[in-house]
Amino acid sequence: MPITNQHQVVIDANLAQARMLRRTMGWINLLGSLAITILVYLTHDWLNLGLQTAGSNAALIHALIFGGAVLGTNFIAGLVFFRFSFRVNSALCQTWDRVIQELRQGQQQAQGDKEARALTVEQDQAIEQQLGETVAETEASTLNVIERTSQLNADAAHLLDYLKKSTGNAKSMEEDISGRLEDITEIALLVQELPTRIQADMEAIEKVLHDIRQLGGLTSSIKQISKKTRLLALNAAIEAARAGEAGRGFAVVAGEVQSLADHATETADTIEDGLNRALQNVERNLQFTLLEGSQEQLEQASKAVESIHRLRDNYEDVRQFYKVLFSVITHHNTSLATQISDILGLLQYQDVTGQRLERIRTTLNHRASVLINADDDPTQLPNQLRAVFDDYLRSEANHARSQTSQAAEDPNEPRIELF
Amino acid sequence: MSKTILVVDDSATMVMSLKASLEIAGFTVETAGDGVQAISKLKSGIKPDLILTDINMPNMGGIDFIRNARALPGMRFTPILALTTESQQAKRDEAKKLGATGWLVKPVGGADLIKVIKQVLPGA
Numbered sequence: 001m002p003i004t005n006q007h008q009v010v011i012d013a014n015l016a017q018a019r020m021l022r023r024t025m026g027w028i029n030l031l032g033s034l035a036i037t038i039l040v041y042l043t044h045d046w047l048n049l050g051l052q053t054a055g056s057n058a059a060l061i062h063a064l065i066f067g068g069a070v071l072g073t074n075f076i077a078g079l080v081f082f083r084f085s086f087r088v089n090s091a092l093c094q095t096w097d098r099v100i101q102e103l104r105q106g107q108q109q110a111q112g113d114k115e116a117r118a119l120t121v122e123q124d125q126a127i128e129q130q131l132g133e134t135v136a137e138t139e140a141s142t143l144n145v146i147e148r149t150s151q152l153n154a155d156a157a158h159l160l161d162y163l164k165k166s167t168g169n170a171k172s173m174e175e176d177i178s179g180r181l182e183d184i185t186e187i188a189l190l191v192q193e194l195p196t197r198i199q200a201d202m203e204a205i206e207k208v209l210h211d212i213r214q215l216g217g218l219t220s221s222i223k224q225i226s227k228k229t230r231l232l233a234l235n236a237a238i239e240a241a242r243a244g245e246a247g248r249g250f251a252v253v254a255g256e257v258q259s260l261a262d263h264a265t266e267t268a269d270t271i272e273d274g275l276n277r278a279l280q281n282v283e284r285n286l287q288f289t290l291l292e293g294s295q296e297q298l299e300q301a302s303k304a305v306e307s308i309h310r311l312r313d314n315y316e317d318v319r320q321f322y323k324v325l326f327s328v329i330t331h332h333n334t335s336l337a338t339q340i341s342d343i344l345g346l347l348q349y350q351d352v353t354g355q356r357l358e359r360i361r362t363t364l365n366h367r368a369s370v371l372i373n374a375d376d377d378p379t380q381l382p383n384q385l386r387a388v389f390d391d392y393l394r395s396e397a398n399h400a401r402s403q404t405s406q407a408a409e410d411p412n413e414p415r416i417e418l419f
Numbered sequence: 420m421s422k423t424i425l426v427v428d429d430s431a432t433m434v435m436s437l438k439a440s441l442e443i444a445g446f447t448v449e450t451a452g453d454g455v456q457a458i459s460k461l462k463s464g465i466k467p468d469l470i471l472t473d474i475n476m477p478n479m480g481g482i483d484f485i486r487n488a489r490a491l492p493g494m495r496f497t498p499i500l501a502l503t504t505e506s507q508q509a510k511r512d513e514a515k516k517l518g519a520t521g522w523l524v525k526p527v528g529g530a531d532l533i534k535v536i537k538q539v540l541p542g543a
Contacts, residue, residue, distance in 0.1 A: 139430075139431065139432055142432040142436075143431060143432055143435055146432065146435040146436050146439055147435070149439065150435075150439040153439065153443055337443050338529075338530065340439075340443060341440050341443050341444065341529030341530065341533070342528055342529045342530060343529075344436040344437075344439050344440040344443075344529055345436070345440060345526060345527060345528040345529035345530075345531070345532065346526065346528070347432060347436045348432075348433060348436060348525050348526030348527065349526050350432045351428075351430040351432050351433045351504075351525060351526075352504050352525050352526055354430065354432075355475075355504050397507075398505060398506065398507045399504045399505060399506060400504055400505075400506035400524040400525075414524075415523070415524040415527070416521070416522075416523050416524070416527065416531065416535060417511065417521060417522045417523075418520065418521040418535070418538065418539065419515045419519060419520060419521055419522070
């Protein structure tokens with residue numbers, strides 16, 4: 001039972017005692033007076049009888065009766081007073097015992113409250129410290145993420161730069177290859193024209209061979225001339241012999257002419273043999289070239305032209321492939337840059353959350369201060385705690401909630417406003 | 420030549436993330452940890468094309484910074500955007516009265532931020 005109720009019990013008991021005394025006193029006085037009056041009235045004859053038998057004084061008898069009645073009445077009243085006083089004091093003693101017991105309990109409770117407040121302060125400070133460390137850790141982690149994200153972006157930018165440079169180099173190579181391709185195409189055309197040229201060359205050789213064969217006719221003519229010259233020299237030698245001494249000189253000339261005719265015949269034979277051998281060699285080689293070599297070479301030349309055309313087609317394919325590749329990589333790189341930018345925007349949540357945790361830390365500090373100073377006037381503690389929490393709520397209300405919360409955006413306080 | 424943006428915020432994460440985000444978009448970024456540092460940079464000759472400032476900062480808050488920055492020569496028409504967690508109308512009105520160009524409540528996505536900057540900084 002609370003101590004205030006004990007106080008009420010004491011008051012109620014005292015009031016009851018006073019009322020009872022007042023009532024009892026009234027009744028006893030009334031009854032006593034009535035009893036004395038009746039006694040005096042009834043004992044009137046007893047006085048005369050007493051006087052007659054005992055010879056006593058009437059005044060003495062009256063005084064004794066009246067005094068006995070008053071004494072009896074007071075005795076009864078005293079008994080009643082004693083009983084009531086005993087009961088009231090007994091109740092008071094019990095009440096005080098309970099009051100003392102409750103005071104002891106109150107002291108223990110107050111001590112418990114004090115220890116609880118100290119513990120709350122200690123816990124608040126520990127939580128506040130943990131919150132501080134959490135903010136610091138998330139900040140460090142966020143900075144790390146920002147650094148890595150920036151590095152990612154830098155790498156993507158380097159990749160793009162490299163690709164741009166590669167495109168420049170590829171363009172230069174393309175021009176170079178285009179030039180080379182023109183050369184190769186010219187060579188291919190040359191190779192393509194090779195059979196025609198070979199054919200022309202062969203016709204020229206045939207013509208030469210024909211001319212050489214013609215030369216064979218010339219050696220026959222020389223031999224014919226030599227034969228006639230020899231006959232002429234023989235006739236000249238006969239005529240010189242017939243002339244005698246006068247024809248001796250002419251005979252020498254005829255001999256020399258015959259010798260020249262013989263030499264011409266030998267030379268013509270030698271030329272004819274040489275021409276025949278050369279003709280046979282050329283014809284044999286030319287026949288081989290025409291029948292075997294040329295055919296194979298023409299096939300190879302045709303294949304070479306085909307390969308060159310295929311090479312050009314392949315080069316076009318590769319060029320197209322790299323063009324598409326560069327376009328795709330550029331597109332993805334742009335998309336990557338956008339994503340990185342959005343990630344960096346999202347990291348602002350760390351600051352928003354950090355500020356909210358800071359407000360909670362401030363509130364915990366404030367509450368700890370209030371709890372520490374509560375021993376001065378504990379009755380003010382509830383109001384002070386309420387004020388601390390109201391401050392926190394007010395501070396929170398002045399800051400926007402994050403967009404991830406379910407709360408709809410306040411149209412009066414837009415997130416982006418240009419003045 | 421790329422435009423220069425001065426980022427003023429006491430939070431290292433905000434400064435770093437905004438710097439990286441704006442640099443990706445092709446801006447040159449200068450940074451300051453509070454209003455005092457920012458004013459000092461402006462006085463030292465840095466002429467940003469736009470200023471992005473927090474409101475709650477130690478030493479000198481965003482509201483005082485806007486007031487002091489506007490008083491500097493050549494800074495009368497430079498766009499100043501407030502980027503803050505503060506949402507109360509009274510502070511918005513005060514910033515507007517002092518010459519702020521806009522009010523952005525954190526967090527603002529990268530694309531949204533660039534869009535707003537391009538709105539107030541033509542040719543960026």
